[in-house]
Amino acid sequence: MPRVFDKNLFIMLLSIMAGAVIVTYFAADIVRQSQFDKERESYMEQIESVTTEKNIFENKSKNFTGFFLKSLGSLDLSREYRATADYYFDVSSKIWYPSKEYQKVIDNCSLAMENYLITYDNFLDTKTFFSDTKEYVYEENYLPIINLYVRLSDSGANISMLRYNASKYLKNIAENLSMLGDGANVSELMDLYNETNALYDAALDLYNELKEEIESEYGNLFNPNRETP
Numbered sequence: 477m478p479r480v481f482d483k484n485l486f487i488m489l490l491s492i493m494a495g496a497v498i499v500t501y502f503a504a505d506i507v508r509q510s511q512f513d514k515e516r517e518s519y520m521e522q523i524e525s526v527t528t529e530k531n532i533f534e535n536k537s538k539n540f541t542g543f544f545l546k547s548l549g550s551l552d553l554s555r556e557y558r559a560t561a562d563y564y565f566d567v568s569s570k571i572w573y574p575s576k577e578y579q580k581v582i583d584n585c586s587l588a589m590e591n592y593l594i595t596y597d598n599f600l601d602t603k604t605f606f607s608d609t610k611e612y613v614y615e616e617n618y619l620p621i622i623n624l625y626v627r628l629s630d631s632g633a634n635i636s637m638l639r640y641n642a643s644k645y646l647k648n649i650a651e652n653l654s655m656l657g658d659g660a661n662v663s664e665l666m667d668l669y670n671e672t673n674a675l676y677d678a679a680l681d682l683y684n685e686l687k688e689e690i691e692s693e694y695g696n697l698f699n700p701n702r703e704t705p
Contacts, residue, residue, distance in 0.1 A: 539612040547605035547625065554598035556630055561636070562590035565643050573646065578654035585647035592640035599633035621694045624686060631683040638676040645669035 571577075595691040602697045606625045613619055645668050 483512040502608045511690075540609060540614060540618070543605065543612055544622075547602055547609055549624070550602040550605050551629065551632075554595055554602055554636075556593050557595040557598060558632070558636060559645075561595055561639065561668060562577075562643040564588035564591065565639060565646075568643070568646060575648065576653075576658070578650040581650035582647055582654065585643045585650065588643040589640055589647070592636050592643060596633050596636040598639065599629050599636060603629035603633065621690070624690050624694075626689065627685065631679065631686055633678045635676060635683055638679055639671055642672040642676060645672060659666060 564584045568581045568588065572584060585664040588689065596628040603626055606622055606629060610622050610626075613622065645665050649662045649665045649669065652662050652665070
């Protein structure tokens with residue numbers, strides 16, 4: 477009888493120990509799996525964060541490039557209209573007015589005014605485009621060049637409007653002389669014309685200074701193969 481009891485007790489103890497080992501194993505496995513899940517979750521969060529940051533950077537980079545090129549295109553268009561307007565104004569003021577070809581002065585000044593208005597509007601649009609570009613700047617060192625282009629566009633709008641006014645005054649002078657002859661009193665209009673030209677010259681100096689600053693400081697970075705506007 478004692479042997480049976482000892483054998484049963486041994487079996488029971490063995491079963492308990494085996495059960496304890498199994499429970500311990502599963503418990504340890506659960507702990508390891510939990511730790512693995514936490515590590516995996518942390519790792520996935522890091523991957524997601526890196527991916528998100530990469531996507532944000534790529535999107536900002538693409539938007540910055542797109543807006544900047546759009547702005548430069550608009551600036552070039554403004555310059556083209558301005559060149560056309562300057563041609564009509566120069567022909568009026570330097571050729572037809574001294575020759576007293578007043579009707580030709582009137583016609584060319586009208587064309588100049590039309591193109592200067594378009595130029596003015598385009599420069600203002602360009603200023604808006606460059607300002608919008610700043611929202612997508614992904615490196616702070618790009619801000620100075622964008623700010624320079626904003627100022628250049630604003631300056632371009634200013635000189636365009638001054639030349640529009642000068643064209644208008646010269647046209648009015650030619651109209652008076654055409655109708656009333658060379659004896660017409662156009663002194664007041666001439667004063668306005670000369671004052672406007674003086675303001676234009678000062679504004680043009682600022683515009684050219686901004687062009688030179690862009691060319692000297694950033695020409696190699698932004699305009700390696702094109703004329704700086």
